[in-house]
Amino acid sequence: MIEGINLFQTMSQKLDYLGVRHTLLAQNVANADTPGYKAQDLRAFSEALRTVQPAGMLATHQKHMVAEQGNTTYREDRRVEGWEVEPSGNQISLEEQMIEAADSVRQYQLATQLMKKHVSMLKATLSTRA
């Protein structure tokens, strides 16, 4: 059962990872016609998790504003090479981005379905009468 609880943790990390990745893909697609824009992506999930997170400033007063730092949890892939580079220096191919996005949605649905199944397994265990 301990492994089961662990699975929940990994799954929610995976969901978070896919959410952050989707933000980056949205960023790429929104800037698909911006001159000189480079595509961004995360590394594969297995090597993306940062063990040490960079520390931000603490808000110790109600008037302090906390700056959103964006993604600080997952390592970015610095070697992204798009399918093509336009003459304007834009590196984003819409087809490629749409394939990546569809893939991450599929993985997201897989993860949520697995989580549901796992909950129903736990329920089945709990409802067994001796």
Add this chain to the structure above:
Amino acid sequence: MDPISAAMKIASSGLEAQSLRVRMVSENIANASSLGSAPGADPYRRKTIVFQPDFDRNLGADIVTVKKIGVDPGEFSLSYDPSHPAANADGYVKVPNVNPLIEMTDMREATRSYDANLNLIEQARSMATATLALLER
């Protein structure tokens, strides 16, 4: 802000930018034959639009904004029409530097990018729905 709503906000900035681009295209096409009124006067000059990434501090991500709406410095071509009020001494009228073929291509590209942004919003929404479905029995 959670990444899924951030993705939606970013994609909507893309929708906004692309629709402004379509607006520029229609402005160019509508004025494709707007000539000057005084002798030798310049006709309508084609407008161009340039995008730039803009780091949004609330989202912690790059959204897209319009950098500038400029004009195409390309030369006007001349057409012979001595009776037109804008005709110069030799009887030539300057016509706008709008090429309908370029405008239509630009519009197709803008529509394609608009659709891509729309798709991303749709996908972000399906991810949010999948998360909410975890609450179901």
